[in-house]
Amino acid sequence: MKIKDIKIFVSNPGRNFVTVKIITDNGVYGLGDATLNGRELAVVAYLEEHIIPCLIGKDPHQIEDIWQYLYKGCYWRRGPITMTAISGIDMALWDIKGKVANLPVYQLLGGKSREKIKVYGHANGQNIDETLDNLGHLVDEGYKAVRLQCAIPGLDGTYGTLDGKKDYYELQSNRPLPPEQLWDTSEYLNFIPQLFQKAREKYGMDIELLHDVHSRLTPIEAARLGKTLEPYNLLFLEDCVTAENQSGYQQVRQHTTTPLAVGEIFNTIWDAKELLENQWIDYIRTAVTHAGGITAMRRIADFAAIYHVRTAPHGPPDISPIGHAAHAHLNSWTPNFGIQEFIGFGGAPLNEVFKHPLVFENGHLLINDKPGLGVDFDEKAAKKYSYKKSYLPISRLRDGTLWNW
Ligand code: KDG
Ligand code: MG
Numbered sequence: 001m002k003i004k005d006i007k008i009f010v011s012n013p014g015r016n017f018v019t020v021k022i023i024t025d026n027g028v029y030g031l032g033d034a035t036l037n038g039r040e041l042a043v044v045a046y047l048e049e050h051i052i053p054c055l056i057g058k059d060p061h062q063i064e065d066i067w068q069y070l071y072k073g074c075y076w077r078r079g080p081i082t083m084t085a086i087s088g089i090d091m092a093l094w095d096i097k098g099k100v101a102n103l104p105v106y107q108l109l110g111g112k113s114r115e116k117i118k119v120y121g122h123a124n125g126q127n128i129d130e131t132l133d134n135l136g137h138l139v140d141e142g143y144k145a146v147r148l149q150c151a152i153p154g155l156d157g158t159y160g161t162l163d164g165k166k167d168y169y170e171l172q173s174n175r176p177l178p179p180e181q182l183w184d185t186s187e188y189l190n191f192i193p194q195l196f197q198k199a200r201e202k203y204g205m206d207i208e209l210l211h212d213v214h215s216r217l218t219p220i221e222a223a224r225l226g227k228t229l230e231p232y233n234l235l236f237l238e239d240c241v242t243a244e245n246q247s248g249y250q251q252v253r254q255h256t257t258t259p260l261a262v263g264e265i266f267n268t269i270w271d272a273k274e275l276l277e278n279q280w281i282d283y284i285r286t287a288v289t290h291a292g293g294i295t296a297m298r299r300i301a302d303f304a305a306i307y308h309v310r311t312a313p314h315g316p317p318d319i320s321p322i323g324h325a326a327h328a329h330l331n332s333w334t335p336n337f338g339i340q341e342f343i344g345f346g347g348a349p350l351n352e353v354f355k356h357p358l359v360f361e362n363g364h365l366l367i368n369d370k371p372g373l374g375v376d377f378d379e380k381a382a383k384k385y386s387y388k389k390s391y392l393p394i395s396r397l398r399d400g401t402l403w404n405w
Pocket of ligand 2 (some may be wrong): 214239
């Protein structure tokens with residue numbers, strides 16, 4: 001069996017997605033997700049210019065060798081563009097292997113460790129009452145775990161809140177330049193504990209609650225927040241500090257028992273090495289679309305298991321249904337799976353382009369037994385929704401200093 005052709009599709013059925021389709025000489029094809037939010041076309045160029053010509057004629061069953069070829073063989077290892085491109089190819093190759101074997105990908109990984117995949121949703125609001133009402137709606141829909149984000153009074157466009165927009169994408173789409181938001185650490189630190197106090201007063205201790213700091217704090221500030229939130233028993237506090245310097249998490253860890261999660265922007269196992277070896281975190285949030293595909297995610301999960309760390313893959317709307325399906329297969333297998341972020345799929349155009357196998361039921365995702373990843377992609381429908389340039393926002397402190405978004 002040989003790779004005959006590789007096509008890349010850029011579509012916007014609600015937001016931008018980059019889809020890889022590997023076509024083999026016996027007619028079987030595989031699909032992968034290579035979407036890197038805000039930098040989509042850089043990945044497309046990398047795939048088209050530097051990867052596709054090297055893979056034509058190769059045996060698609062040689063997943064490991066192709067992974068090593070793309071990683072070691074390019075000399076310039078790592079980085080989000082390279083690793084997102086590798087991820088898209090890797091997913092498509094696993095999809096092909098599953099289709100040829102007539103088995104769902106989770107079977108190729110070693111079978112199911114669980115029947116259903118626990119997920120957490122997002123409740124956000126412009127004030128505490130609105131956030132808690134939205135939490136109530138998610139509880140009614142069956143969610144057992146919910147991330148809470150609330151606008152900080154006086155700050156425009158706090159991360160995770162919609163600021164009157166209908167979805168996250170509307171905040172970033174159709175803008176010539178990145179939108180700007182304001183950040184103030186002390187206002188945030190004074191406000192957020194009130195949100196969780198009120199959430200626990202209203203909904204009790206049974207529902208699992210989470211929060212994403214989105215890398216806005218320094219280690220000692222994060223340590224203070226973790227301590228303050230201890231009475232509210234979070235499932236985890238996400239991205240409390242940036243992780244280029246992994247030992248930042250050591251300082252947070254020394255001060256608080258609030259569980260810590262990080263990893264959505266990691267590209268390889270190396271980004272998490274010290275965090276895992278030192279047991280500075282509790283959940284590793286690498287994504288199949290950005291950290292090297294199924295081949296790499298499997299290694300990260302096994303490495304994390306040695307250190308009692310569970311997986312909690314990043315599951316935002318900027319990962320396509322192919323990426324979500326790949327997560328579902330991984331999560332079905334991963335012995336040390338923790339929880340999957342899942343806020344639902346974005347409506348009619350998206351479901352017209354991607355036919356996916358996932359069903360949300362009572363706070364969990366279920367997958368079916370279709371061979372491969374179980375997703376199909378309607379090329380004709382995709383053509384109707386063309387790429388729109390978009391940027392993630394940036395943030396600045398009140399004095400104009402550029403801060404972490
Ligand atoms: O593209 C960036 C988003 O995926 C990110 O901001 C979402 O932090 C995020 C999360 O936890 O889902
Ligand atoms: Mg996050």
